[in-house]
Amino acid sequence: MDTGAHQSLKQTATLAVFVLGLIALVGWLVPVMIDSNPTPAKRAEAPPRTVTFEEVDRFLEDTLGRIGAEQVIRREDNDGIIRGIYQLPGGVETPMIAQRLRGFADEADIELYVSPVDGLDLEVRAYAGPKLRQQLLLVPDLPAPPKIRGSIRNPDRPMLSVVVTGVGDAGIDKLLDIRAPITIAIKPYTPFALRTARIAASHWHEVIADVPPDMTPQEAQRAVPLATGIWFDGTPVAPLGTFDVVVVPADKVSGARAPQAIRVLAAQRSDRRDAMATLSRARHIAVKMGRAALVIEADDPGLSKVLAWTARAHRDGYRIVLATEAARYQELRGPK
DSSP states (O other): OOHHHHHHHHHHHHHHHHHHHHHHHHHHHHHHHHHTSOOOOOOOOOOOOOOOHHHHHHHHHHHHHHTTOEEEEEEEOTTSOEEEEEEOOTTOOHHHHHHHHHHHHHHHTOEEEEEEETTTEEEEEEEETTEEEEEEEEEOOOOSOOOOOSOTTOTTSOEEEEEEEEESSSOOHHHHTOSSOOEEEEOTTOTTHHHHHHHHHHTTOEEEEEOOTTSOHHHHHHHSTTOOEEEOSSSOOOOSSTTOEEEEEHHHHTTOOOOTTSEEEEEEEGGGSOHHHHHHHHHHHHHHHSEEEEEEETTOTTHHHHHHHHHTGGGGTOEEOOHHHHHTGGGOOOOO
């Protein structure tokens, strides 16, 4: 190889080394330059405010006072939830009360849900974070129960079911002799349970099981002969049969997801208010919703008055039905 060619090859190799070195330098400098000017770090967001039980309680105490609601019953159950009933002042409209409650809750940053119940009441549920703290029922001041005019054979009359619970510790022959059909909830394994069940069925009354806390609904229903359903003081649960009735307190039905196959009957409870006042509410609900139910203990002092009205309910335009009939009231067709 001559000297010129050797010199040219040497220059080419030197140039190639220089270019490769330059590329490597650029590849090293670019990340360094980028890292030397990092993007500003995002400002850490403050965690959401945690509402305490005490804040929810103070808010509801103040708010219910502002709307003039008076406490009827209030208790804190074993699950830590405060439940109660409050009487609304006369002349107020529940949609307006619901709107005011939601506005107060938004101002105080309290998670509050207000929904109508039975076409009359308002259910209020207040949360402290994900935990339900208070579940309240706001009831309006109702006038005298309406009387329905028309034939006693009108199939469209409002239906009302009377369910007598806590039966079995004593004989109740006088109760069973009433001519209007009533539903008898019998406590399993009580002294008069079997006798009362047989007499009730022979007098065309309905027998259901009064489920005690230490038994499952199925066990309780099996222990009561001729029982076509259950009275359960809780959210709806399954009875023995598909067509059996499940009578539960009205405030336990709201928000509960009961299987469609279960025939649930929401009932007004007389242990939370005076028996006749509860009957008055049930009559209003029956007129508004087409059917209603009243649950009353066998030892309630107001039972005799309730049964006395039941015997003459047809005069006021009401149709007294069994619990299973009220649970499927849309399917019933009375005499034309």
